Every structure is written in structure tokens, then in C-alpha cells.
Amino acid sequence: MSAGPDLLHVDNLSTHFADRRGVIDRVARRTPSVVRAVDGVDLVVAHNEIFGLVGESGCGKTTLGRTILGLVPAAEGTIRFDGDDITDLGRGERRALRRRMQMIFQDPYASLSPRMRVSSLLTEPYRIQNTPRGERYSVSELLEMVNLSTEQADKYPHELSGGQARRIGIARTLALRPEFIVADEPTSGLDVSAAAAILNLIQDLRREFGLTFLVITHNVNTLSFLADRLAVMYLGRIVEMGRAADVLDSPSHPYTRALLAAVPGIDPGGADIERAALIEGEIPSPRNPPSGCRFRTRCLHARAGVCEQSPELREIAAGHAIACNRWPEVQQDKEWSRAADLV
Amino acid sequence: MSGEPLLRVEHLDVRYRTAETDLPVLRDVSIHVDRGEIVGIVGESGCGKSTLSSAVMRLLPPNGMITGGRICLGDRDLTALDPEAIRRLRGPEIAMIFQDPLSSLNPVFPVWTQIRDAVAAHVDRRDFDATALRARAAATLVELGIADAVRRLDDYPHQFSGGMRQRIVIAMALLLKPDLLIADEPTSALDATMQAQIVSILARLRRERNLAVMFVTHDLALVANLCDRVVVMYCGSVVETGPVRSVFRDPVHPYTRALIGAIPRRHEHVERLVTIRGSVPSLSQLPAGCVYAARCDLARATCRAGVPDVREHDGRLVRCFATDPASTYAHDAAEVAEG
Numbered sequence: 001m002s003a004g005p006d007l008l009h010v011d012n013l014s015t016h017f018a019d020r021r022g023v024i025d026r027v028a029r030r031t032p033s034v035v036r037a038v039d040g041v042d043l044v045v046a047h048n049e050i051f052g053l054v055g056e057s058g059c060g061k062t063t064l065g066r067t068i069l070g071l072v073p074a075a076e077g078t079i080r081f082d083g084d085d086i087t088d089l090g091r092g093e094r095r096a097l098r099r100r101m102q103m104i105f106q107d108p109y110a111s112l113s114p115r116m117r118v119s120s121l122l123t124e125p126y127r128i129q130n131t132p133r134g135e136r137y138s139v140s141e142l143l144e145m146v147n148l149s150t151e152q153a154d155k156y157p158h159e160l161s162g163g164q165a166r167r168i169g170i171a172r173t174l175a176l177r178p179e180f181i182v183a184d185e186p187t188s189g190l191d192v193s194a195a196a197a198i199l200n201l202i203q204d205l206r207r208e209f210g211l212t213f214l215v216i217t218h219n220v221n222t223l224s225f226l227a228d229r230l231a232v233m234y235l236g237r238i239v240e241m242g243r244a245a246d247v248l249d250s251p252s253h254p255y256t257r258a259l260l261a262a263v264p265g266i267d268p269g270g271a272d273i274e275r276a277a278l279i280e281g282e283i284p285s286p287r288n289p290p291s292g293c294r295f296r297t298r299c300l301h302a303r304a305g306v307c308e309q310s311p312e313l314r315e316i317a318a319g320h321a322i323a324c325n326r327w328p329e330v331q332q333d334k335e336w337s338r339a340a341d342l343v
Numbered sequence: 344m345s346g347e348p349l350l351r352v353e354h355l356d357v358r359y360r361t362a363e364t365d366l367p368v369l370r371d372v373s374i375h376v377d378r379g380e381i382v383g384i385v386g387e388s389g390c391g392k393s394t395l396s397s398a399v400m401r402l403l404p405p406n407g408m409i410t411g412g413r414i415c416l417g418d419r420d421l422t423a424l425d426p427e428a429i430r431r432l433r434g435p436e437i438a439m440i441f442q443d444p445l446s447s448l449n450p451v452f453p454v455w456t457q458i459r460d461a462v463a464a465h466v467d468r469r470d471f472d473a474t475a476l477r478a479r480a481a482a483t484l485v486e487l488g489i490a491d492a493v494r495r496l497d498d499y500p501h502q503f504s505g506g507m508r509q510r511i512v513i514a515m516a517l518l519l520k521p522d523l524l525i526a527d528e529p530t531s532a533l534d535a536t537m538q539a540q541i542v543s544i545l546a547r548l549r550r551e552r553n554l555a556v557m558f559v560t561h562d563l564a565l566v567a568n569l570c571d572r573v574v575v576m577y578c579g580s581v582v583e584t585g586p587v588r589s590v591f592r593d594p595v596h597p598y599t600r601a602l603i604g605a606i607p608r609r610h611e612h613v614e615r616l617v618t619i620r621g622s623v624p625s626l627s628q629l630p631a632g633c634v635y636a637a638r639c640d641l642a643r644a645t646c647r648a649g650v651p652d653v654r655e656h657d658g659r660l661v662r663c664f665a666t667d668p669a670s671t672y673a674h675d676a677a678e679v680a681e682g
Contacts, residue, residue, distance in 0.1 A: 056534035056535060056536060057534055161622060191387035191561065192387060192561065192563065192602055192605045192606060193601065193602065193618055193619040195605070196604075196607075196616035196617060197616075197618040199607065199616055200615050200616055200618060203615075218534065220535075220609070221564070221606070221607045221608070221609050222607055224607050224608065224609045224610070225608075225612075225613065226607075248609050248610065249610065258536060259535055259536065260609075261539065262535040262538065262539035263535050263539075264564045264565065264567065264568040265564060265567075265610070266563055266564045266608060267567060267591070267592075267608075268567040268568065268587045268588045268591040273542055273543060273546045273568045273569050274547055274550070275543065276539045276542070276543060276568075277536065277540040277542075277543045280488070280540065282504050282506060282536075282537060283534075
């Protein structure tokens with residue numbers, strides 16, 4: 001769509017989580033094991049763009065979103081927002097920045113205090129940020145932005161449906177007039193029709209307020225509707241990135257192909273469901289990921305002597321990059337053509 | 344082969360009673376599942392799809408009761424059987440798997456103990472041979488993709504991942520060779536690539552064992568690809584049922600149309616997704632007419648006055664006045680056009 005200049009620059013970003021060490025570990029001088037939840041990620045999000053981040057549980061997509069917002073500290077790398085380095089900020093600076101960068105949380109009920117009415121939930125960000133009167137939206141304005149009626153203002157969270165609670169969560173983030181919003185699984189737990197309304201709403205907000213979104217999801221079909229560009233993550237790394245239409249129409253990393261084959265489209269009989277599982281087994285533990293290409297232990301195309309090296313994300317077409325050491329030879333594999341009708 | 348009717352649910356009514364209310368959770372539900380057929384039961388939360396599967400298994404909560412209709416398995420009416428007869432039926436004839444495999448497995452016993460006890464509970468003691476069963480259990484686990492199954496039978500549930508646990512539960516269900524498997528959201532807790540593995544197992548079992556599956560889910564895309572027929576439920580009743588190909592390519596009921604239009608498609612860009620205005624009516628305050636009328640773009644006076652019957656339309660069954668030439672709906676249209 002009408003994507004402008006770059007707003008967010010993420011360079012070589014890593015987030016590590018260390019295990020808490022018990023007494024025995026300390027006495028035995030064991031080094032704590034480190035989980036590299038995000039491991040060397042580069043990405044750029046343009047002004048007014050919807051950028052999608054997709055992957056299965058444990059791939060690091062939520063951690064990446066939280067690191068960008070400063071909710072978890074970065075271990076390495078830099079994050080620049082609108083030209084400024086925001087990787088390490090003091091409390092005051094971070095709070096000031098929160099106005100501009102917001103998050104829609106996955107579980108709307110968990111992020112809404114059960115004892116507050118919708119009206120005070122919506123104005124809570126103003127109290128925290130001490131926003132001057134003149135810069136505040138009214139409760140009814142906020143409700144209108146997310147297509148809710150003003151009758152909702154007196155309700156408590158438990159009186160709201162899942163879709164309504166999600167909208168209140170979105171209205172709260174809009175209150176501070178942010179420029180950039182991270183939406184973590186914005187439709188999880190919602191029924192089909194409520195989910196569709198939220199997806200439409202995100203598109204509307206982008207258009208009306210010139211917002212930029214990073215949408216984190218496990219559902220790749222959602223991104224076909226929503227995203228301008230997307231990145232596929234596996235075990236802390238980006239394996240494929242490009243314009244959403246390019247990645248979805250010609251997925252090129254073996255993992256992306258397996259993921260797309262596993263998530264069928266709604267057209268009946270489009271896929272041979274018995275063969276749709278292109279990969280066996282499960283994601284290895286991020287505690288002890290495979291060396292080199294992290295997908296090689298499950299990849300149909302892995303070759304000894306080639307995949308033990310960490311692949312770089314390389315362009316295979318304009319604006320479409322994948323991290324695979326076997327590109328482009330991989331397309332000559334027998335399995336590649338056999339799976340072609342599935343993806 | 345397939346085609347022979349196995350399960351027939353006819354005009355089923357189920358109510359949940361509490362001190363204050365008496366909720367009609369299922370109203371006039373009729374479905375059938377043939378041998379070797381996979382039938383998808385879809386609908387949004389609260390539509391009654393899980394109640395339907397519990398009713399077939401006769402596993403309704405104590406306050407839930409069948410107040411009308413029949414559930415026939417072969418030529419027996421399950422609603423007329425006593426609890427002991429139902430117990431003997433579960434396992435060898437109907438088995439059920441749930442969304443969360445952990446809730447079906449006891450964390451403090453090894454998998455083998457649970458498989459053994461589950462089978463022992465459903466077969467005659469004289470026919471029970473633990474050694475033979477263990478060999479068969481290991482073979483079934485291998486068939487479902489669990490490597491080193493002989494040794495792993497002695498592992499505890501927590502030593503398996505979510506996808507592996509679901510395979511164990513399916514294996515347990517298969518050991519008694521049921522004709523019908525009821526799967527209630529069996530893949531909803533799993534990641535995409537794991538879901539694909541479980542779904543391909545179900546498709547293979549149908550082909551190899553002529554297993555009939557009643558597949559309860561909210562995931563329409565999964566139904567489109569796995570099932571032969573689909574039953575669309577809304578607010579306690581069936582609104583449309585028919586072959587997956589025709590229902591998904593050309594949905595007739597306005598609710599089915601909206602549901603399918605609400606799902607993003609991978610290769611087809613749309614400006615907006617279809618949404619449904621309003622919300623599902625409360626079961627304690629059901630409208631007088633069609634339950635969908637208040638949210639329906641095609642609703643007219645007829646729809647608010649009475650409940651539509653199920654009629655055959657274009658190779659499927661639909662509960663909608665707009666598709667019923669014998670109703671006064673067409674007459675309403677004339678009035679609207681004149682006005």
C-alpha cells in the first residue's frame with residue numbers, strides 16, 4: 001500500500017533468556033544455560049506499513065515484538081525508531097516513547113483490570129502519562145474509533161464479549177495517539193466473524209490515522225489479508241522475508257513451504273490432506289538449537305556438508321529474501337516438485 | 344465400503360436445566376455419519392457443536408438432558424440404552440478424542456498402564472490378553488509415528504509433546520477398533536505443522552480402516568480439506584448441511600455465506616472481510632422466528648414470524664425461508680418491492 005519512509009530499523013537484534021541458577025548450580029559453578037529466543041534479526045518497517053511476523057510457538061516472534069517495544073532488554077543489536085536509537089533507554093525516555101509505540105496484548109481480559117469500568121480503562125493511559133486535557137480523546141470518541149457504542153462505557157470487562165474486549169484493548173492503545181502498534185495475535189481466541197471485524201478494523205485504523213503495525217500471528221492466512229510485507233521466523237531467526245503476496249504466492253524457504261502446506265486454504269479439496277505434513281517431528285528446543293541452519297534437522301532438502309553453516313538472509317528476487325544454503329539448487333530436488341501443488 | 348449409514352441423529356433436542364433457567368441448547372438437530380465418512384461439525388462458540396458430540400457419547404453433564412429425538416447407531420437407539428449398555432458401547436463402537444490430550448491422560452501413570460486399563464474396562468475379562476495388547480499398542484503407536492514405541496510405552500505423559508500425546512490418545516481410541524471416532528477440536532491446541540500431521544493421520548485411518556469420523560471444529564479451512572460433508576450449526580440448530588465441495592463453493596444459508604466470507608484467503612485479495620452484525624442471541628431469550636434473522640441481510644417479515652424447516656435445496660439441506668419457494672418469503676419480497 002502507501003508505505004512511506006522507514007520508521008523502524010532493527011539491526012542484528014538478539015534477545016537472550018538465562019535460566020535462574022539455583023544454589024547447587026552456583027556451588028557447582030555451572031554456567032547458566034541461555035535461550036537465544038531472538039538470534040540476529042534484521043528488519044525494516046516503513047511508515048504506514050503493516051508488517052507481519054509469522055511462525056509457530058517458540059519461534060521468537062512475540063519476544064521480538066516485546067524487545068522492539070523495550071519490554072524485554074536486547075542482548076545484542078540496535079533498534080532505531082524514527083531515526084533515534086532506542087535500544088537502551090532510561091525510564092523517563094522509555095515512558096515518553098511509550099506514547100508513540102504501543103502494544104495490543106494477546107489476552108484482552110488479562111490486560112483489562114476487572115474492577116474498572118470501560119470508561120476509566122480507556123482514560124487510564126492519560127492518568128499514567130499525565131496527558132494534558134487538550135490532547136485527550138473523549139471516551140465516546142475512543143469507543144467510536146473501534147466501532148463500539150457509547151453504552152459500553154459503563155460496563156465492566158466481564159460483561160464484554162471477546163471481540164468487544166479486544167476492541168477496548170485497541171482503543172486503549174489509540175488513546176495516546178501512537179504512531180506504531182505491535183499487535184500480538186490480535187484475533188486469537190475469537191470466533192470467525194469477530195476475528196474478521198478486528199482485521200477490518202486494523203486496516204481502517206492504518207488508513208485513517210496513518211498508523212504503522214507490526215502484526216504477530218501464527219496464522220499465515222491472516223497476513224494475506226492484512227500485511228504489506230512479512231517475515232517467517234523459525235527458532236529465533238528470520239528464514240524468509242518479502243512482500244506478503246510474493247512470499248505467499250511463491251514461498252521459497254523449505255520451512256515456509258511446509259508451514260503453508262500445513263495451513264490449508266478454505267477452498268475445498270485444494271490440498272491433499274494426507275500429504276500436507278511436509279515435515280515430521282517437532283521444533284527442537286530453543287535451549288539447544290541445531291547448529292548452522294536451524295531447520296536442517298527437519299528439512300526435506302538438508303544436505304550434509306552444506307547446511308551446517310549458518311545461512312545468511314539473501315535476496316532471491318527484488319525485495320524477497322530467504323536464508324537457505326541450498327538455494328537455488330534446492331529447487332532441483334525431487335521432493336521440491338512433488339510438494340509444489342501443496343503450497 | 345462407505346455409504347452405509349452408521350450414526351443417525353434425528354430431531355434431537357437437548358436442554359440444560361439450572362435452578363433459574365432451562366436452556367434449549369440443541370433444537371431439532373438431525374445429522375448422519377456414514378461408514379468411512381468424515382463429517383465436519385462447524386460453528387462459532389456456543390453453537391452447540393460440542394454438546395452434540397457429548398450427547399452422541401451420552402456424556403452430557405448431569406443437568407443436560409435429551410428431551411426429544413433419537414440417536415441411532417446402526418439399529419440401536421442410544422437414547423433408550425441404560426448406562427451399562429452405553430459403557431460397553433464406548434470403545435468398541437464409538438470412541439472420542441478431545442482438544443487437550445493431557446485431560447485424557449493421567450499424569451501419574453505410565454502410558455502403558457493407561458492403555459491397558461482403558462482397554463480392560465471395555466472388554467470381557469476372559470478375552471483380555473495383556474501381552475498381546477502391549478504388542479498391538481506398540482504397533483499402533485508406531486503406525487501413528489511414535490518411534491521406539493515399545494520402550495516409550497513405559498514413559499509418562501509429560502515425557503511426550505502435545506502432538507505426541509494426541510497420537511497416544513488416538514492410538515488408545517483405535518485399539519478397541521471403533522466404527523466411529525468423535526474428534527472434538529483435536530488439533531486446536533497444536534501448532535500448524537503438528538496439526539497437519541494429526542490431520543493426515545485421521546485421513547489415512549479413514550482410508551485404511553474405513554473409520555467414520557465426526558470432526559467437531561471451528562476451523563472451516565480444515566473442514567474444507569479433510570471432510571466429505573459439513574454440518575453448519577448456529578445457536579443450537581443446523582442451518583446448512585451438505586457435501587463440502589458444494590457448501591464451500593456455493594454456500595446457500597446466509598450464515599454459512601457470512602462465515603466463509605469472513606475468512607481471509609491466501610491467494611485472493613479482498614478489500615474487506617465479511618462480518619456479521621450484532622451478536623449471537625442468548626439461549627434464554629431466543630427470538631420467535633429464525634434464530635439468525637436479527638443478523639441476516641436477507642431477513643423479512645416471514646423470517647421473524649416463524650422457525651424455518653429444513654428443506655432440500657441444490658443437493659443439500661438448508662434451514663432458511665429465502666430458499667423455500669413454498670414459504671411466504673417471496674410474497675414478502677413483493678411487498679417490499681412495491682413499498
